[in-house]
Amino acid sequence: MRALMCEHHGPPEELQFRDVAVPEPGPGEVRFRVRAASVNFPDALMIQNLYQRQPPLPFIPGSEAAGVVDAVGEGVTGLRVGDRVATIPFEGAFAEYAIAPAFRTTVIPDDMEFAVAAGFTMVYATALHGLRQRGRLQPGETMLVLGAAGGVGLAAVEVGKLMGAHVIAAASTDEKLALARAHGADQAVNYSETDLKQAVKALTGDRGVDVIFDPVGGALAEPAFRTMGWDGRYLVVGFAAGTIPAIPLNLPLVKTASIVGVTWGMHSRREPEIHAENMAQLYAWYAEGGLRPEVSKHFPFEESREAIRWMMDRKVQGKIVIEVAA
């Protein structure tokens, strides 16, 4: 099969297309014919040896995909050859065939396109797990989303609205903010043109925000934290800005606020029943039209390297997808 290989760590331009053996599923795994794969931030980190969980070299990058099951490993129940699925292998998806754990593989609705399904699970499941189990977001609360037009950010905007929150979107350009508003955000702050803390305080007054969803980190984290209200929850989701922020611990004390980590991958492994309930909720919302996945760009398989570069250049809005097979 054709696969994009990472043979040494480095930029996406150094990845190579190779012909390799089709992999065999082990116990608890399925193999699927990849139809579409989406690009997630960890894909860009892994090829550079910058991610917290690194596969040994050489490896095939690609954390998320959708396709058709063509082999089922020992002990797998509930999935059959021929099922149309979305899944998170965490690596191996930028190839014609890939292996994924069954517990992170879901059968997709008949009317869901592979390109949409390929980018559905990671961002929406992270948003819902973050806001529901970790953030305890309540109807009527105010939430601030940083990087609100990126993959997980835009998903958090939609999920937050469906959970009844008032959503303030924050992003680096007016175009990105227009997208966040089109997906339900009530208010918008451009943090490359205005001071984030002052702008959010002007919107929320003395009350502050109840939940902050932060997949960006870097220099935005502390000013964002300073907009927190009483008993607020700051969700640490990711560090797309490239630096891990250090929050002075007097801030959670004086604000009586919590800093809460969100790790969806570990959650889905350790708490598979809650993950399955969350996925059922997400597919129900999708069927009702409550979730409107944004696929802003499609790349042919042979342009997979360009797709990863597109994400590293901060150009992604919603999701970008690699069409692996017709």
Ligand SMILES: NC(=O)c1ccc[n+]([C@@H]2O[C@H](COP(=O)([O-])OP(=O)(O)OC[C@H]3O[C@@H](n4cnc5c(N)ncnc54)[C@H](OP(=O)(O)O)[C@@H]3O)[C@@H](O)[C@H]2O)c1
């Ligand atoms: N904790 C979890 O379980 C979990 C799950 C999935 C993803 N994540 C993490 O969440 C983060 C976002 O992932 P994603 O897939 O949503 O990525 P994405 O689509 O590229 O979105 C990231 C956003 O971060 C902002 N950003 C600020 N500085 C940036 C820079 N130097 N380069 C790129 N983006 C920058 C951009 O928004 P502006 O231009 O508007 O600032 C961009 O839209 C990553 O760190 C990822 O590892 C965590």
